[in-house]
Amino acid sequence: xxxKIITDSTSDITNEITPELGITVVPLTVIFGHxxxxxxxxxxTDEFYHRLIYGAVWPTTTQPTPKAFADVYDNLATETxxxxxxxxxxxxxxxxxxxxxxxxxxxxPCRVEVIDAQKVAMGLGLIVISAAKAAQNGATxxxxxxxxxxxxxxxxxxxxxxxxxYLAKGGRIGKAQGMLGSLLSIKPxxxxxxxxxxxxxxxxxxxxxxxxxxNFVASFPQIESVAVEHTTIxxxxxxxxxxxxxxxxxxxxxxxxxxxxxxxxxxxxxxxITVLEAEKx
Amino acid sequence: MxxxxxxxxxxxxxxxxxxxxWLEKSAANIDALNVFPVPDGDTGTNMLLTMRxxxxxxxxxxxxxxxxxxxxxxxxxxxxxxGNSGVILSQIWSGLAQGLKGKESFTAVDLTEALxxxxxxxxxxxxxxxxxxxxxxxxxxxxAAQGQMENGRGSLISVMEIVADAASESVANTPxxxxxxxxxxxxxxxGQGLYTILEGALHHLRGEAEQIQFRKPQMITSNLPQSTxxxxxxxxxxxxxGYCTEFMLKGEKFTTDEIRAKLKKxxxxxxxxxxxxxxxxxxxxxxxxxxxxxxxxxxxxxxVSVRNMDExxxxxxxxxxxxxxxxxIATVAVVAGEGLTDVFTSxxxxxxxxxxxxxxxxxxxxLQAVKSVASxxxxxxxxxxxxxxxxxxxxxxxxxxxxxxxxxxxxxxxAALLAFGYEADFETNAQLMGEAKSRVxxxxxxxxxxxxxxxxxxxxxxxxxxxxxxxxxxxxNEPLHVLNKMLAxxxxxxxxIITIYYGADTSADEAEWVSAGIREQHPRLQIExxxxxxxxxxxxxxxxx
Numbered sequence: 083x084x085x086k087i088i089t090d091s092t093s094d095i096t097n098e099i100t101p102e103l104g105i106t107v108v109p110l111t112v113i114f115g116h117x118x119x120x121x122x123x124x125x126x127t128d129e130f131y132h133r134l135i136y137g138a139v140w141p142t143t144t145q146p147t148p149k150a151f152a153d154v155y156d157n158l159a160t161e162t163x164x165x166x167x168x169x170x171x172x173x174x175x176x177x178x179x180x181x182x183x184x185x186x187x188x189x190x191p192c193r194v195e196v197i198d199a200q201k202v203a204m205g206l207g208l209i210v211i212s213a214a215k216a217a218q219n220g221a222t223x224x225x226x227x228x229x230x231x232x233x234x235x236x237x238x239x240x241x242x243x244x245x246x247x248y249l250a251k252g253g254r255i256g257k258a259q260g261m262l263g264s265l266l267s268i269k270p271x272x273x274x275x276x277x278x279x280x281x282x283x284x285x286x287x288x289x290x291x292x293x294x295x296x297n298f299v300a301s302f303p304q305i306e307s308v309a310v311e312h313t314t315i316x317x318x319x320x321x322x323x324x325x326x327x328x329x330x331x332x333x334x335x336x337x338x339x340x341x342x343x344x345x346x347x348x349x350x351x352x353x354x355i356t357v358l359e360a361e362k363x
Numbered sequence: 364m365x366x367x368x369x370x371x372x373x374x375x376x377x378x379x380x381x382x383x384x385w386l387e388k389s390a391a392n393i394d395a396l397n398v399f400p401v402p403d404g405d406t407g408t409n410m411l412l413t414m415r416x417x418x419x420x421x422x423x424x425x426x427x428x429x430x431x432x433x434x435x436x437x438x439x440x441x442x443x444x445x446g447n448s449g450v451i452l453s454q455i456w457s458g459l460a461q462g463l464k465g466k467e468s469f470t471a472v473d474l475t476e477a478l479x480x481x482x483x484x485x486x487x488x489x490x491x492x493x494x495x496x497x498x499x500x501x502x503x504x505x506x507a508a509q510g511q512m513e514n515g516r517g518s519l520i521s522v523m524e525i526v527a528d529a530a531s532e533s534v535a536n537t538p539x540x541x542x543x544x545x546x547x548x549x550x551x552x553x554g555q556g557l558y559t560i561l562e563g564a565l566h567h568l569r570g571e572a573e574q575i576q577f578r579k580p581q582m583i584t585s586n587l588p589q590s591t592x593x594x595x596x597x598x599x600x601x602x603x604x605g606y607c608t609e610f611m612l613k614g615e616k617f618t619t620d621e622i623r624a625k626l627k628k629x630x631x632x633x634x635x636x637x638x639x640x641x642x643x644x645x646x647x648x649x650x651x652x653x654x655x656x657x658x659x660x661x662x663x664x665x666x667v668s669v670r671n672m673d674e675x676x677x678x679x680x681x682x683x684x685x686x687x688x689x690x691x692i693a694t695v696a697v698v699a700g701e702g703l704t705d706v707f708t709s710x711x712x713x714x715x716x717x718x719x720x721x722x723x724x725x726x727x728x729x730l731q732a733v734k735s736v737a738s739x740x741x742x743x744x745x746x747x748x749x750x751x752x753x754x755x756x757x758x759x760x761x762x763x764x765x766x767x768x769x770x771x772x773x774x775x776x777x778a779a780l781l782a783f784g785y786e787a788d789f790e791t792n793a794q795l796m797g798e799a800k801s802r803v804x805x806x807x808x809x810x811x812x813x814x815x816x817x818x819x820x821x822x823x824x825x826x827x828x829x830x831x832x833x834x835x836x837x838x839x840n841e842p843l844h845v846l847n848k849m850l851a852x853x854x855x856x857x858x859x860i861i862t863i864y865y866g867a868d869t870s871a872d873e874a875e876w877v878s879a880g881i882r883e884q885h886p887r888l889q890i891e892x893x894x895x896x897x898x899x900x901x902x903x904x905x906x907x908x
Contacts, residue, residue: 144578176577253581257785259548262584265709266862267891268781281785283795284710287859287889290908 085217085226086158088167090146090177091121093207094311096338103214108146108154110177110343115139121343130342131314135350140251143343145177151184159190164223167196168210168230171277174202174254195223197230200277203344204309204336204356205239211336212306212358236306236359240273240282240298242291244351252347254279271295288315288351292322295355299329304360309336314350322353367519367568371468372432376421378564379436381572383414385563386556389580393559396552396582406552409446414560416443417456428467433460433477441636441643445609445668448553450634450645451485451497455557457636458484471517478505478526488619488636490627495540497553503533504561523565530558531583538585550585558583605630605649607670612642614662622661629654647672692789693738696776697724697750700897703773703864710780713738720899723749726756733757733765740764740789742796746776748833766793771833772805773864773897774905804858805832806849806904808842827901842869842901843877847884853906861888862905864895869902877902 084104089095091109100107109120114133119125121143134141151167158165172178178198185194199206212233213226221229246262249255249272255262256279261270268284269291285291299308308330312319316339323335340348348354370378386407393407420439424431437460440453461484462477463469469477482505486492507529508522537551538544544551559580566575608630612622619642623635630648637643648654651669658664696712698704699719707715714732718724733741741763745754748771758765766789770776782799784792807830814824822828822838829837829845831852839845861881865874871894878892895903 144574147577176579180577250584253584255584259584260711263709265706265893266777268710273786275786283784284781286781286907289859 083162083164085164085166085221085223086162087210087214087217087226088151088154088158088165088181089206089210090169090181091123091341092170092175092177092202092344093168093210094203094309094338094341094344095207095210095336097122099211103211104218105210105214106154106158108150108177108181110146110175111144112342112346113142113144119342122341125342127339127342127345130345131350134345135314141342141346143175143252143346145175145180148180148183148187151181152187152189155184155188155192155194156190159188159192163192165192165194166213166217166223166226166230167194168199168206168213169196170202170206171200171274172198173200173256173277174274174279193223195227197227197234198277199230199234199237201234201237201239201274201356203239203241203340203354204311204338205237205274205354207338208307208309208336208356208358209233209237232361233358236361237356238273238298238302238359239354239356240271240295241348241352241354242285242288242295243270243272243348244288245349246270248349249279249347254347257281288318288353291353292318292325295322295353296325296329299326299355299357302357302359304362305330305334306358306360307334307336308358309338309354309356311338311340311354311356313340313345313348313352315353319353322355369468369470370429370519370568372424372427372429374567375429375432375436376418376424377572378567379414379418379421381567381575382560382563383411383418385566385575385580386411386414386559389555389559389582392582393552393556396549396555405446406448407556409449410452410553410556410560413440413444413449413452416440419443429463429469429473430460430466433463436460441641442611442666444636444643444645446607447632447634447645448497448556450636450643451488451553452557452560453643454484454488454636455481455501458482471519471522472512474519474522475505475508475512475517478508481505488634490623490633490635493541495537495544495554496551497557499537499540500530500533500551500554500557504530504557520565520568523561523568527558527562527565530554530561534558534583535585544585550583555583605647605672606651607645607647607672608651608654608668609643609645610655610658610667611665612637612644612658612662613640613665615640617642617661625657626654691738692740692742692783692792693736694742694744694780694783695729695732695736696744696780697729697746697754698773698776700867700895702894702896706777706864706893706895707780710777711783712744712780713741718750719747719897720749723747723753726753726760729754730757730760733761733763738763741766742779742783742792743767744770744776744779746770746773764789768793768796768800770800772807773895773903774803774805774862774907775800777905778803778907802907804853804906806830806846806902806906807833807900808846808902808904809900811838842873843880846877846902846904847880850881850884850906855885855888855906858906858908859889860891860905860907861885862891862893862907864893864897864903864905866900866902867896867898874902 088106109123112119167181169178181196258281271282273282390407390411417436417439420435424435437457440456444450444453458481459477462480482502485501504526507525511525534550534554619635630646632647634645693713695714696707697716697718713736716724716732743754745751754767768779778799779796782795811822811826811828815822826838827845829849874892878890
């Protein structure tokens with residue numbers, strides 16, 4: 083009996099690979115005025131970014147309800163007795179809280195563990211993929227919890243932003259607040275540390291940002307996998323993957339668009355890179 | 364939700380209740396924002412307690428008319444008001460109640476009118492209204508509602524949407540109006556509280572009371588940079604804070620005007636609101652005994668609270684530590700020109716020493732700036748060849764750790780500042796900043812102060828001259844011409860951004876014209892024109908990848 087893995091839609095794991103890895107994704111919600119969309123379910127990333135850039139309404143986001151999680155628990159309980167839920171940072175969203183509350187709403191007997199990955203996007207996604215592979219190889223729930231806790235310390239996410247406008251508007255700017263209000267056009271590079279947004283440095287151009295990202299990845303001696311994500315700059319993301327393939331074999335580089343929920347806060351023109359360090363043996 | 368054409372008292376009660384629970388979720392965050400008028404850090408809590416008292420009283424209203432419930436809300440707020448912001452909030456509800464007087468229910472038009480009255484009432488209770496506070500926020504919100512009605516698009520929900528939006532904008536704008544907010548890098552706490560309340564009411568109108576259980580109000584951030592305190596101003600006068608004194612006065616035959624006049628000189632942040640039989644008084648005073656003695660001569664006092672504000676301030680400082688950014692390492696820069704000073708400030712330098720090419724700062728001036736900064740590890744950006752040596756003297760004069768980044772031009776200084784790694788330690792940053800300065804090229808266009816013959820150049824006094832990374836390279840008659848010739852000398856293929864800082868003697872129009880000229884020659888490059896106000900140089904140009 084395989085442990086089932088659940089994550090939320092901000093993990094950015096593409097729908098192409100979730101079935102083969104046996105991952106169930108619970109979507110967050112994107113709201114444009116009175117229109118509500120399930121993240122990557124009822125709105126595609128392309129549609130979303132088009133509206134984000136050209137639409138008049140500023141989107142907001144909300145976490146899944148406890149019931150949404152409880153329904154998934156009950157569904158999966160017909161196939162398994164153990165479920166592991168890995169969510170985005172509890173400091174950035176109430177998703178973790180919903181997943182925990184859902185345990186008491188679920189009606190079918192099943193052991194559910196919920197872990198706050200203290201990350202977002204593929205910073206979360208690579209941890210989930212790693213856990214899903216281990217689950218398929220027969221790891222128990224307890225083993226998976228240990229593995230995920232280790233993976234959290236090995237997952238390093240950094241992101242290049244074209245603007246901080248979206249992050250500030252969405253109230254998730256965290257420790258990068260001091261970067262606001264620059265009189266020069268600057269491009270911040272941020273990370274998510276201890277569940278919160280922290281500033282890393284500032285550059286003045288995308289190419290300088292890509293140099294920084296390359297050097298960041300190159301600073302890890304042993305890499306298990308890398309993820310390259312973007313909001314609206316696919317060509318640059320592809321270029322970056324080419325460059326990074328000298329540091330990490332291409333089959334270990336995951337590529338995906340940033341989900342609408344995260345895109346609401348990052349805005350267009352953003353790049354995110356996650357390095358999952360190899361386990362030290 | 365039933366008809367949104369008009370609302371009755373029951374709806375109003377619901378709006379208040381939802382607004383209160385919405386506020387409750389961010390009360391602690393609002394507490395942490397508070398710096399004005401005294402940083403005691405309890406604005407969120409005070410507003411929440413005031414709102415609770417309003418909601419309780421709202422259930423005691425004699426009937427469900429809008430008039431009765433709004434009256435009860437105002438009464439509850441007055442009875443339960445705490446702190447500056449609570450008292451002002453009670454004034455707002457009292458104004459709203461006046462606006463809804465005699466009404467069974469209210470429409471969008473009534474609400475707009477009542478909001479106007481609320482704004483007027485808010486200003487009235489305060490001895491010395493300050494803009495950039497909750498007062499400005501209610502005024503802006505009321506004005507926006509008016510505008511919406513004049514556009515003829517006023518459903519109740521759309522009015523409340525506009526009101527909440529305007530309040531949010533207004534809160535974000537508070538640091539522009541109130542320098543202390545800007546220095547502390549926060550928005551006004553009372554304003555944030557009011558915005559949250561209005562937004563909560565809107566959630567209720569939209570029928571979202573259930574959904575918002577799992578959501579949290581958004582804390583508004585300003586897009587202004589935190590301003591730098593100029594070193595000369597560091598000897599801030601120590602104000603004795605005294606006691607925050609609050610109570611309710613019940614009696615007969617007194618007027619709030621009379622009380623206000625009497626207490627005006629007895630302290631700060633005086634607020635007196637109420638009517639001839641019940642008044643709420645709030646004052647920051649050195650001598651609370653005096654105030655209470657006076658009050659008891661007018662009637663009986665209730666809910667007396669006297670709190671030592673120094674203690675409150677200490678608690679506040681503790682709370683601030685959590686949200687204050689790490690200021691382990693700071694940067695001090697030598698910069699001339701208002702525009703360039705703003706640029707450096709906006710990029711996060713902790714202190715600026717005015718100076719540059721023809722006015723080299725003294726060791727003492729730089730030392731003073733270094734001392735004015737709280738951090739123990741400090742980078743100095745001299746930004747001029749002739750300042751480096753002076754800057755290097757500082758280490759022997761202070762116990763702080765000093766690293767002089769050898770920046771010789773303003774663009775080098777900016778490049779070094781940007782390269783600062785927030786997570787990196789002092790040594791790594793010294794390296795990062797040092798490397799960054801060498802990745803930028805600097806062109807300076809200025810005028811020759813005298814005739815000279817240098818290398819192959821024959822320069823006449825006042826002729827336009829161009830320097831590349833500090834070396835005299837060209838002379839000519841037109842700034843644009845010289846600049847273009849110099850750019851042609853550089854390999855621009857690998858470059859991406861040109862930033863043009865125009866000087867105090869150069870007009871913005873001319874700078875735009877120069878940048879248009881360069882853009883024509885190099886369409887691929889990103890060109891940014893920034894006011895530098897530097898003396899002497901017409902243009903300082905940074906070229907980087």
